[in-house]
Amino acid sequence: MRPIRPHAAGPPPAHRLGGPPGATESGITGPPAEHSAGPLEIHTSPTMSTATQAAESHEFQAETRELLDLMIHSLYSEKEIFLRELISNSSDALDKLRAAKLTDDAFKGIADVEAKIELDPDSDARTLAVSDTGIGMDRDDLIANLGTIASSGTKRFLEELRTKGAKLEEAPNLIGQFGVGFYAAFMVADEVTVTTRKAGSDEAWTWRSTADGSYEIEPAMRETHGTTVRMKLKELDAEESGAKDYTEEWVLREVVKRYSDFVEYPVQMQVSREEVQRDEEGKEIEGAERETVIETVTLNSMKPLWTRPKAEITEEEHTEFYKHIARDWEAPLDVIHFRAEGTLEYTALLYLPKKKPMGLFDPNDQKSHVSLYVRRVFIKDDVEELLPVWLRFVRGLVDSSDLPLNVSRETLQHARQLGQINKRLVSKTIDAFSHLADSKREEYEEFWGEFGPVIKEGLYHDDANREAIAKVTLVRTTHGDGWSTLAEVAERAGGEGEAIHTHSAPDLATAKASPLLEAYAKKGKEVVFLTDGVDEFAFQKLTEFAGHPVRSIAKGEDEDLTSDDEKKELEESSKQHEDLLTAIQGCLSEQLEAVRFTGRLTESAAVLVSSEHAMAPHIERMMREAQGMGGVPEQKRTLELNPKHALVERMAGLRGSDDERFGKFCELLYGQALLAEGSPLGDPARFGKLVTELMID
Numbered sequence: 221m222r223p224i225r226p227h228a229a230g231p232p233p234a235h236r237l238g239g240p241p242g243a244t245e246s247g248i249t250g251p252p253a254e255h256s257a258g259p260l261e262i263h264t265s266p267t268m269s270t271a272t273q274a275a276e277s278h279e280f281q282a283e284t285r286e287l288l289d290l291m292i293h294s295l296y297s298e299k300e301i302f303l304r305e306l307i308s309n310s311s312d313a314l315d316k317l318r319a320a321k322l323t324d325d326a327f328k329g330i331a332d333v334e335a336k337i338e339l340d341p342d343s344d345a346r347t348l349a350v351s352d353t354g355i356g357m358d359r360d361d362l363i364a365n366l367g368t369i370a371s372s373g374t375k376r377f378l379e380e381l382r383t384k385g386a387k388l389e390e391a392p393n394l395i396g397q398f399g400v401g402f403y404a405a406f407m408v409a410d411e412v413t414v415t416t417r418k419a420g421s422d423e424a425w426t427w428r429s430t431a432d433g434s435y436e437i438e439p440a441m442r443e444t445h446g447t448t449v450r451m452k453l454k455e456l457d458a459e460e461s462g463a464k465d466y467t468e469e470w471v472l473r474e475v476v477k478r479y480s481d482f483v484e485y486p487v488q489m490q491v492s493r494e495e496v497q498r499d500e501e502g503k504e505i506e507g508a509e510r511e512t513v514i515e516t517v518t519l520n521s522m523k524p525l526w527t528r529p530k531a532e533i534t535e536e537e538h539t540e541f542y543k544h545i546a547r548d549w550e551a552p553l554d555v556i557h558f559r560a561e562g563t564l565e566y567t568a569l570l571y572l573p574k575k576k577p578m579g580l581f582d583p584n585d586q587k588s589h590v591s592l593y594v595r596r597v598f599i600k601d602d603v604e605e606l607l608p609v610w611l612r613f614v615r616g617l618v619d620s621s622d623l624p625l626n627v628s629r630e631t632l633q634h635a636r637q638l639g640q641i642n643k644r645l646v647s648k649t650i651d652a653f654s655h656l657a658d659s660k661r662e663e664y665e666e667f668w669g670e671f672g673p674v675i676k677e678g679l680y681h682d683d684a685n686r687e688a689i690a691k692v693t694l695v696r697t698t699h700g701d702g703w704s705t706l707a708e709v710a711e712r713a714g715g716e717g718e719a720i721h722t723h724s725a726p727d728l729a730t731a732k733a734s735p736l737l738e739a740y741a742k743k744g745k746e747v748v749f750l751t752d753g754v755d756e757f758a759f760q761k762l763t764e765f766a767g768h769p770v771r772s773i774a775k776g777e778d779e780d781l782t783s784d785d786e787k788k789e790l791e792e793s794s795k796q797h798e799d800l801l802t803a804i805q806g807c808l809s810e811q812l813e814a815v816r817f818t819g820r821l822t823e824s825a826a827v828l829v830s831s832e833h834a835m836a837p838h839i840e841r842m843m844r845e846a847q848g849m850g851g852v853p854e855q856k857r858t859l860e861l862n863p864k865h866a867l868v869e870r871m872a873g874l875r876g877s878d879d880e881r882f883g884k885f886c887e888l889l890y891g892q893a894l895l896a897e898g899s900p901l902g903d904p905a906r907f908g909k910l911v912t913e914l915m916i917d
Contacts, residue, residue, distance in 0.1 A: 275428075275438035278367055288406060288431045300464060302404035303472070304479035306350040306449055308597050309402060310337040311483050313354025313447060317419055320355060330419050333444050339476075339489040339519075341467040346455070348466050351448040352485075356418040362427045362437055366402065366414065402449070406431045408466060409451035419445035476519040482596040486518045524596050526569035526619055530557050542571045545591075546615040550574050553667055556616070556652050560644060564637055566623065568645055570616035572652060576670045580613060588612055590645070593619040605638040607645055610678035613671050614649060646685055653692040657705060665703045668694040672752065679758035690765050696728055696749045698737060706765055712746055716767035722759060723773050724750040724836035730898035735824035736773050739781050742822050747773060756839045773820070774897075776832040782819040790817050793863040800872050804859070807886035811856065811902075818860035825867040826893045828857050837899050859893060884910050 280288065314335045320327040333353045340349040357365065405412045410430060417424035424442035429435035442448075456463055464471045469491055476487050493515065497508035525533060525541045539551040546552075552571040559567045570590065579585045588607040592599045596619060606618055623637060653675075656664040668675075678689045694703040699712065706720070713720050721740060725731035731749040740747050750759060763770055782790065794801065794817050805815045813831075821827060830836070834855050835843075861868055867889070874882040891907045894900070901907050 275436040277434055277436050278363065279434050280367055280429075284367060284403075288403060299404075299407045300466075300475045301479070302408055303350070303466070303475050304598070305401045305404045307337055307476070307480045307483060307487060309449075310350060310352035310354060310447070311485055311597070313352050313356065314485050315354075317353075317355040317445070320419070327420060330445070333446075335485050337483070337485055337487045339472055339487065341469070341472060341489070343465075343467040346453045346467060347450055348453060348472075349448050349450040351446065353444055353446040354419075356421075356445040356447055357416040357425070358418045358421060358423065359425050359437060361418070362414070362416070362425055366427055366429075367435060405449065405451050408453055410454055411452040413450045413452075414447060415440050415442055415450070416447040417442040417445050421445075473519055479598045481520045481598065482522070482524045482593065483520055484522060484524070484596060486522060487520045488516050488518050490514055490516050524619075526557065526567045526617065527596070533557075538571075542615065545617070546571065546573065546577075548573060548575075548577070548615075552615075553663060554652050554656060556648050558648060560641075564620075564622070564640055566618050566620040566641060568616065568618050568641075568648070570614050570645065570649065572649075572656075572667065573613060573615065574667065574670070576613060576674075580671075580674060586612060589615055591617040592623075593617055594623060595619070595621060603638075606642055607649075608642070608678065608682060610674055610676075610681060611646065611649055613674060618645070643684075646682075647688075650685060650688045650692060657692055657694075665694060668703065673754050676752065676754050676758045680754070680761050683761075686762060687765070690762055696731075696751070698732075698741065698747045698749075706748075709746060709748060710766040710768050713768050718768055719771045720748060720765060720768045721745060721771055721773050722748045722750050724756050724759075724839070726838040726898050727751055733896070734774075735827045735896050736820055736829075738822040738824060739820050740773060743781065745781075750836075753839065753842065756836050774828075774836070775830050775834065786819050790819060790863065793817050797863070797868070797872060800868070800875055801861075803875050803882070804861075804871070804886050804889070807883050808859065808890055811890060812859050813856040814858045816858060816860055817863040820860060821862035821865070824862060824896065825865040826859055826861050826889050828893045828897060828899075829860055830855065830857050837897065841899075859890065884913070888914070 314337075317327070317330075318335070321330060335353055338349075338351045340347075340351065342348070412429060412431075414427040415424065416427075424440040425437060426440040427435060427437050453466060456465055464475075466472065466475075469489070472489060480487060491514070493513050494510045495513050496510055497505045499505055521544070523541065525537060535551075538555050542548065542552045542555075551574070553574045554572040556568065556570040556572070559565075586609050587602050587604050588609070589602055589612060590606040591601040592603045592606065603618075607614055618641060620641075623641075653664070656667065672694060675689065676693060679686055679693070682689065691705065691707050693706045695706060695709065697704050697709060699709075709720055723731055723734060723736060725734060728749060728751050731751055737747055750756065759770060759772075797817070801815045801817070805812060808815070818827070818829075820829075828837075834840075834857075837857075840855060867885075871882060871885050871889075874885060888907070888910050891901055891910075894902075
């Protein structure tokens with residue numbers, strides 16, 4: 221369904237340029253056909269004069285009256301959308317006239333009048349007028365469009381409210397759930413007057429209502445075709461939080477820029493400025509009085525960049541537009557611009573930033589930053605359904621020509637269509653990552669340094685795209701100092717089934733210094749370093765990639781390192797030193813789950829490893845220290861010893877002959893293993909004391 225505003229029969233011209241506008245087409249119309257955006261200027265169109273006959277009084281249709289009651293009593297906070305709706309109506313009316321002059325002989329002889337939308341605020345009278353030079357309305361149009369509700373969807377909504385026995389105060393988000401176009405004016409106005417003249421007609425009419433259940437229509441005068449909606453604004457409520465004065469220039473500028481920046485026609489307003497008088501050389505005339513200058517300014521940019529062919533848009537234009545929507549000082553790294561056609565038509569224009577914005581990891585800002593437009597009219601920003609949270613750094617917009625919305629354009633219906641758009645946007649964004657990695661590797665590596673941790677959230681959350689994300693994931697490894705893609709690591713790992721080895725550590729320096737790397741280096745096996753906080757969780761889900769199992773070198777057994785002969789040798793050493801292993805376990809029973817010999821070590825004496833599904837120790841500490849996570853228990857781990865290290869023989873000699881000294885050696889051995897992996901000591905002072913005793917012994 222389409223957003224419902226009181227509108228003329230038939231689709232807007234963007235969809236039906238071939239048929240003539242019907243008799244009911246007007247300045248209060250349905251969804252916009254072709255909208256653009258830009259700052260606007262405002263002035264007042266000539267409006268009514270004294271009526272030549274008595275005003276006609278009409279009762280609102282029952283559903284219209286009920287809807288107006290809901291509007292006026294709604295507690296909806298974003299009342300500023302009334303201006304968006306009126307500007308969109310004006311834009312529709314201008315679209316309809318343009319189409320009619322091209323397709324209907326009855327309109328081809330109409331004199332050209334500048335196509336524009338004007339705002340006319342009057343702070344003294346507390347009025348605001350929105351005028352256009354569009355197709356306008358006649359008497360029958362006013363009755364049909366402003367006195368009744370033609371939408372069956374609107375009727376159904378009201379019937380549901382009646383069926384449920386809902387009260388007005390129980391529908392505070394009415395506009396957010398079910399908007400009403402022109403009628404939104406009554407949220408901010410005590411009285412609304414519409415003066416309009418249909419193109420090709422000499423008659424003008426005025427429609428007036430205070431939303432009391434009735435409205436009046438009377439003849440009027442207007443110099444040109446078009447429509448003026450003049451609102452007698454409600455008095456400002458000093459106690460209303462965030463109340464805005466819609467007669468103030470800055471308020472109107474802000475609302476137009478936010479909602480109607482890309483409307484195709486100029487939205488204009490007259491503003492006054494005090495200027496100092498200057499001489500012919502441009503110097504201020506000393507002692508001269510300031511003079512008031514009135515100028516017409518355009519409030520919207522009218523630059524719908526995304527509607528133009530990609531080949532015609534320059535890099536400078538993209539940079540300017542990106543800075544405008546992202547509030548960034550730098551140019552974007554890359555542009556994703558495409559048009560989808562078929563059952564669901566839309567245009568997407570997305571930008572990849574070069575630097576991470578502030579608040580990227582703010583837990584209160586974990587949402588998409590892609591805006592939604594319908595025919596160039598802003599609908600909603602930060603639409604969470606358009607991009608997943610792991611792409612929250614992407615900036616841009618989607619402009620749909622036929623996306624079903626509810627009447628207010630505030631709440632999106634038909635999540636299936638949004639899901640289709642989401643799927644395509646994610647795919648296109650990952651393709652952009654891949655292209656950058658292949659063609660602009662240095663730039664992609666800098667980009668990954670900024671946004672890699674966020675993208676890797678997708679490895680955990682996005683089941684459908686995990687493999688694709690993994691292909692563009694960059695990692696540091698033991699294979700040189702540079703970045704590698706996981707696809708490159710997989711290729712170097714060998715044939716299918718060969719494991720991709722990973723090691724999680726709090727930072728790169730600690731990872732590179734780990735004793736766990738010794739045997740892998742000796743056997744020429746590459747190890748991927750996982751040093752971002754998200755890695756531990758992401759690689760819990762990425763257990764396989766491109767036919768290669770993904771395994772941590774700090775968890776479970778060392779099956780990837782030991783041959784059958786080496787396993788047999790370890791078994792023999794374990795039997796030979798069974799008493800030693802049991803004694804060390806006894807000394808460190810509070811800290812350790814087990815003590816065993818390993819083939820992971822070639823130079824170091826000992827290393828700590830975790831069970832297969834345990835979290836890395838630095839992540840465990842982080843969670844334990846985090847607010848609200850103090851209850852995370854400390855997991856016991858396994859101490860693995862190098863059976864060929866001289867220290868093992870030394871400790872075997874101490875056991876039984878000097879148990880006190882043996883116990884101290886056990887403490888030192890465990891402390892060294894903690895330090896080697898970057899973990900803090902439980903009792904640094906005691907460790908230091910034991911080292912000192914050993915040094916002077």
